[in-house]
Amino acid sequence: MAMKKTRFSLIRDAAWERISKGIGDNLLDPDYLKEKVLQLEIQDWIITIDSYTSSGALHTRFRAPFFNNERISVKIFPKSKSVNIMKFFGMQDIIVGHKEIDDKYIIQGNNKNIIEGLFLSNALRELLMEQEDILIQVKDDESWFKETIKEPVDELYIEVPYLIKNAGQLEAVYTIFADILVYLCDNASAYFDSK
Numbered sequence: 001m002a003m004k005k006t007r008f009s010l011i012r013d014a015a016w017e018r019i020s021k022g023i024g025d026n027l028l029d030p031d032y033l034k035e036k037v038l039q040l041e042i043q044d045w046i047i048t049i050d051s052y053t054s055s056g057a058l059h060t061r062f063r064a065p066f067f068n069n070e071r072i073s074v075k076i077f078p079k080s081k082s083v084n085i086m087k088f089f090g091m092q093d094i095i096v097g098h099k100e101i102d103d104k105y106i107i108q109g110n111n112k113n114i115i116e117g118l119f120l121s122n123a124l125r126e127l128l129m130e131q132e133d134i135l136i137q138v139k140d141d142e143s144w145f146k147e148t149i150k151e152p153v154d155e156l157y158i159e160v161p162y163l164i165k166n167a168g169q170l171e172a173v174y175t176i177f178a179d180i181l182v183y184l185c186d187n188a189s190a191y192f193d194s195k
Helices: 014-028 083-088 100-104 112-118 124-128 167-187
Strands: 038-042 047-052 057-066 073-078 105-107 135-139 154-160
Touching: 014 038, 014 047, 100 105, 100 124, 105 112, 105 135, 112 167, 124 167, 135 167, 154 167
Parallel strands: none
Antiparallel strands: 038 047, 047 057, 057 154, 073 105, 073 135, 135 154
């Protein structure tokens, strides 16, 4: 696969339409995502939605490879009761200047300006505040996509620690995923629209 030229922002709505049509009423079946891997290839993008079991619990995850030329690292997860102890021992927590987000999430990364820019979106902040538990992370290339992409790519990875069974929530998590992917590709990679 050659370097992508299509901005994800141009295909994000079409991607959701294909995901929702592919799922249809199947979310009413509590085991649907447990048994299925939804992999969408649209233009030069690959989006995977599936589930896996860890410690006896099902988790839903969203994944997409992207070229991370700026080597941006990001990790966002809810604060726990032990956050002050973890901070005392040196855990990073970037303050992004939006109190509700700063109070709810630990935000880590290697480029404060890019991370602060991510949270300028009111819509993204509102969706994140609606989530009870979510992990958002840019993962280093683990050769997950090596069958379809020959160049090294990183991965945008979002996980919730349960099986999503509600179409509204699936769309909300997809929207978070899509918003972050658009932002990263505009700010941390060599993606561009040739037109």
